[in-house]
Amino acid sequence: xxDDDPLGRAEDSTLVVRAADGxxxxxxxxxxxxxxxxxxxxxxxxxxxxxxxxxxQEAFLTGWRRLSDLESPARFRPWMMQIxxxxxxxxxxxxxxxxxxxxxxxxxxxxxxxxxxxxARLQLDAMWAALDRxxxxxxxxxxxxxxxxxxxxxxxxALELPVTTVRGLLARARQYLSREMEAWR
Amino acid sequence: MSDDDRxxxxxxxxxxxxxxxxxxxxxxxxxxxxxxxxxxxxxxAACRLALSNMQRLxxxxxxxxxxxxxxxxxxxxxxxWIDGLLDTIKAELTSGRDVPVSHPDPRLRLTLTEAAVRNxxxxxxxxxxxxxxxxxxxxxxxxxxxxxxxxxxxxxxAYGQSADETADRxxxxxxxxxxxxxxxxxxxxxxRFDDVYVP
Numbered sequence: 001x002x003d004d005d006p007l008g009r010a011e012d013s014t015l016v017v018r019a020a021d022g023x024x025x026x027x028x029x030x031x032x033x034x035x036x037x038x039x040x041x042x043x044x045x046x047x048x049x050x051x052x053x054x055x056x057q058e059a060f061l062t063g064w065r066r067l068s069d070l071e072s073p074a075r076f077r078p079w080m081m082q083i084x085x086x087x088x089x090x091x092x093x094x095x096x097x098x099x100x101x102x103x104x105x106x107x108x109x110x111x112x113x114x115x116x117x118x119x120a121r122l123q124l125d126a127m128w129a130a131l132d133r134x135x136x137x138x139x140x141x142x143x144x145x146x147x148x149x150x151x152x153x154x155x156x157x158a159l160e161l162p163v164t165t166v167r168g169l170l171a172r173a174r175q176y177l178s179r180e181m182e183a184w185r
Numbered sequence: 186m187s188d189d190d191r192x193x194x195x196x197x198x199x200x201x202x203x204x205x206x207x208x209x210x211x212x213x214x215x216x217x218x219x220x221x222x223x224x225x226x227x228x229x230a231a232c233r234l235a236l237s238n239m240q241r242l243x244x245x246x247x248x249x250x251x252x253x254x255x256x257x258x259x260x261x262x263x264x265x266w267i268d269g270l271l272d273t274i275k276a277e278l279t280s281g282r283d284v285p286v287s288h289p290d291p292r293l294r295l296t297l298t299e300a301a302v303r304n305x306x307x308x309x310x311x312x313x314x315x316x317x318x319x320x321x322x323x324x325x326x327x328x329x330x331x332x333x334x335x336x337x338x339x340x341x342x343a344y345g346q347s348a349d350e351t352a353d354r355x356x357x358x359x360x361x362x363x364x365x366x367x368x369x370x371x372x373x374x375x376x377r378f379d380d381v382y383v384p
Contacts, residue, residue: 053265125249
């Protein structure tokens, strides 16, 4: 996209009403602007970068079809985040019963080389590394809670886990992340 | 941090140093926006520290993913799924009503789709300068030649532009483009700026 394309600088709210009107280029700008974050998020939720592309594509397609339901066009990003969350949960449910059940209670590995993280140029890279090291279920609970804003009950239903388990997984994730990020305080 | 801490990564958080409150309780309090204010929590230094750490981790989670996305080493992958998405979307587009266009040969029936007309309006708006077009609505019987049509346009205006002057330019530009490419009788063009962008 060229720099002098006014669409590239337009606010989400403008692009959303326009896309709702049937303007594909406006939606393309939204997809390019927010898609990469959604894909990373889906990847973290699913623990797979093969499925994350599909999930994000499906989510944006759903978003396009339902744009007229979005009451506050400036809230496009959190709205898409919710759609991606639901799509990712659907995927998890479908494959729930034959993998990664064994890692339910595995504690996260502490950083092998704390100095390296402390030396890391950016706090965000350290946070990313810490998120990435969380066991899949802890990470899912954490993201559903902190990024998608789900309640314990909603997480329990989404991941088909007892609320007490969710509580425990969240406590461990929080504790692990706090400890990993202590050096950055 | 001692090695002892690291040897117990799965242990429950000792809540007893939170002046009688639990992390769960604090997390829920944070979710409510610390409102209504709980004086017992707010007067505890340990709780306030725990809350600010939780808030920070929450923000860092999203920011860390955003940074990861911004520095993605594989832009080709982004392009691939977005291209697939756009292809599907284009196939689903609805074209709206037919807008007749006359032709010297009476045996030929030419029409523009309403979607194409709205597209013309959007492009006209975008090339006006200082405007990004938003929604465009054609009111009136566009399928009947000569019927009076009102065009409603919402748009974002560039920061620092005069709204009156910009709306005038936009109206003229849209009227001009529609006159050139369609036979619609435009009775009125209403412009509403509902956003400001920084050019």
